[in-house]
Amino acid sequence: MRIIIDAMGGDNAPQAPVEAGCKASNELDVDIVFVGKEEILVKELNKYSYNKERVSIVNAEDVITNHEEPAKAVRSKKNSSIVVAANMLKNNEGDALLSMGNTGALLASGLLIVGRIKGVLRPALATLLPSAKGPKMLIDAGANTNCKSENLVQFAIMGSIYMKNVMGIASPTVGLMSNGEEEGKGDELTKETFPHLKNAPINFIGNIEGRDVMEGTADVVTCDGFVGNVILKTVEGMGSVVGNMVKDMFTKNISSKIGALFVMKSINAFKQSMDYREYGGAPLLGTKKPIIKGHGSSDAKAVYSAIKQAKKFVETNIIDEIIKNVSNMEEKSND
């Protein structure tokens, strides 16, 4: 198996992707292709031990930054690391693609270069969020701002397949994000979607509310990408603010620093349970081949988790199962 890594994307590129990829080449029984400026990558590679038979570099002169308009950048920057990597994936020069770079550009590359699975109206970004009951999936977490009910139903199906295969949950529960639990609650989109989810080949448990995200009420939370983006960023923002507050709590004065020594183990367990790095990246579900978006601020540890996740994405039969489950849904024009 060969994993293509956009080595230029993310706040800690190229260090984090290269360090993690080298480690993976030694430990994970995968080949790694780094895509990016060769000169820079050769220099970076020299810092780490890696399996020389399993690591290669493909040169890409350009980089799409976070400030560029995604679709336009993908169309114009043919030699950017993301575009080169996506073309390699399309041409079967690798089995999965991982990038920590511009989210929109990765989505556009998935859609325009790698392509949708036949029958999938819109691929969706699926994020794993920490909860009181372990990691749960939020889909769509931001790929599709405006959605129709058919989209949400497909998100729910694809999310269920992923959680079953990658997280090992036999029959993942699916909740529809709404502003009330009762069936009649919701906006136009969720009210229209509810009966379709009831009839879909999933374990639908009905409407859920914002508090259910962290409580872990459903294994898969489905919503449009606008709401999903707001939830994801609200949770991230709160995590960061509360994290700082807890840190302040233990560094305020001598007394609290002594206190910290006694609860160090608990603090670390708490931090770990809230650590997005444990869960890898966000898979893009609905494209013909596996694509994973790593968090922009990923360090080497987070990239390594995402590589393991990409491997599992390839090994399990997620894409085949998505093909099987959506092929019986009539494809409709949805632009």
Place this chain on the structure above:
Amino acid sequence: MRIIIDAMGGDNAPQAPVEAGCKASNELDVDIVFVGKEEILVKELNKYSYNKERVSIVNAEDVITNHEEPAKAVRSKKNSSIVVAANMLKNNEGDALLSMGNTGALLASGLLIVGRIKGVLRPALATLLPSAKGPKMLIDAGANTNCKSENLVQFAIMGSIYMKNVMGIASPTVGLMSNGEEEGKGDELTKETFPHLKNAPINFIGNIEGRDVMEGTADVVTCDGFVGNVILKTVEGMGSVVGNMVKDMFTKNISSKIGALFVMKSINAFKQSMDYREYGGAPLLGTKKPIIKGHGSSDAKAVYSAIKQAKKFVETNIIDEIIKNVSNMEEKSND
């Protein structure tokens, strides 16, 4: 000044509202009218010291529970505490109304009985949320599931007036909740709303994202009630889950319990900064007279904060200022 309290609403009724109202009668220079089952309230009142010249009871035989369909219940249960209280407010038998009961029933009573300010298309529920920079307002937090851009503009104006008068912020900043900071980002509603907010008599700072809620980027966060409800409940759910985790952290074993002793002061400061009870309730903005929704789980301390808040709502000229600012906006049919 006379504050009408629905003494039957909320998880801790009648104890919490009665205890808080009694304290307010002694300390706040306000008259308190408790509305509810007289027999029960007389018994509860006997448990506390209160100012006999300032406290009275108005009998209401019925209660609208949290499980009833709000608009229907308000229409059919004429003798429920919320409906009796709303009619008293309408008939100038009090200056403000506070309820910890069924949110939908309170909103319906505000709309159907107390009535909208002329020119206000839709009253909105405005919640104060904790942030890294102190309490910030989320409006609409759930009163209006489907909104138009005119609604959001009015929410922003009313929210700004409230934050100026009650929180003492000279020129409150307003952010439009979206899925990206750039002007072009958003769904149909936010894209349409953006230019109108630019021209509104407010301190508009543009689009904001979910993470800005907790970071406190804007004093007023405006959005439709569906998104607002999702944000509010996501934050509440996360607060409760993280709170339990922090608690577990300090009660796990002997070592962590000793540690807790050293950081007790910091823990309490942390809890206080995250404590909704400090901020009172959620004002309903846009009705002819002040209405405040206290949190359903309010204890006496939270109800007392909400009474102080109701007093400030009456004392400052919020309603006059809303009348002045929306009277020059043409009233449009909006149902």
